[in-house]
Amino acid sequence: MASAVSLSAGHIITLSSSAGIIGQEFCVAYAASKFGVEGWMESLRYDVEPYKFHTTIVEPGFFRTxxxxxxxxxxxxxxxxxxxxxxxxxxxxxxxxxxxLTGDPVKLARALLTIAGQAKPLQRFVAGADAIDGVKAKAQELLSKPKPPSNWAATWPTTTPMPEQTTPAPKPRRRPPPARVRRLTAT
Structure with missing residues (x-):
């Protein structure tokens, strides 16, 4: 990662799955790996944004593969x-x-090339009608859950205060590009 950050800009695209948002029966190990990828990419975004890196999580449903x-x-x-x-x-x-399966892998490849070429790419790309429908249903499920009582934090058994907001991203450090990159861009 340090060598990538020294380039001063870039785009990291990771292929996850709709299983990284929606659990399914008999898919425990697969879903766990995809949920892990999702958390990793969400957190990585904050580490690399100060260096003009973008991250995109691709969450396809079923495609003809x-x-x-x-x-x-x-x-x-x-x-x-x-x-x-x-x-x-x-x-x-x-x-x-x-x-x-109805998902067309050629259309997905074209969409990924479009995202890779964007100046401000999407942070998430849900691909395929089945994945879009599933993610919408999951969002609706999460939003419709009853909210905890307003005093729930006061009754939570902890000695660590709960943070009000996330820590802001650090200011970027400017590093000169490695010598080999300078030679490539100077010619």
Whole structure:
């Protein structure tokens, strides 16, 4: 990262998934990895913004790829009786989706090239109708949850005061570009 920051500007694009926002049955490990990527990128943004770096999280839904072909997927055997019926039904549902997905990977690639070329790119890009619908539903679910009582913080068992706001980003340090970059840009 230090060598990237020395370039004085850039754009970091990370491919996540709608599973980084929306949990699904039998996708615990995958969703956990995508939720982790989402948190990493959200936090990284504050570290690199002072150096004129942008970050974009791409959250695609299902696209026509080889994700669901037998060669790229290991299907579990239903070995736990309590899960056997649901596991079998889930596997069959996922297998039936193979070749039927509406997301066009060529359109996604074009959209990513557009985002990469923007002066002020999106911080998040939700790609695919299924992902957009899912994210809207998740946002609605989160916004419709009952709010805690106004005195909840006073009853929370903690000795650490709760911060009022996030720490502001540090001021950027100006570093000269490495010698090899100077040579490339001087010619």
């Amino acid at each position: 080889e994700l669901l072909v037998d060669a790229s997927t290991t299907w579990p055997e239903p070995t736990i009786d309590d899960y056997a019926e649901r596991t079998t039904a889930t596997i069959e549902a996922w297998k039936s989706m193979n070749g039927q």
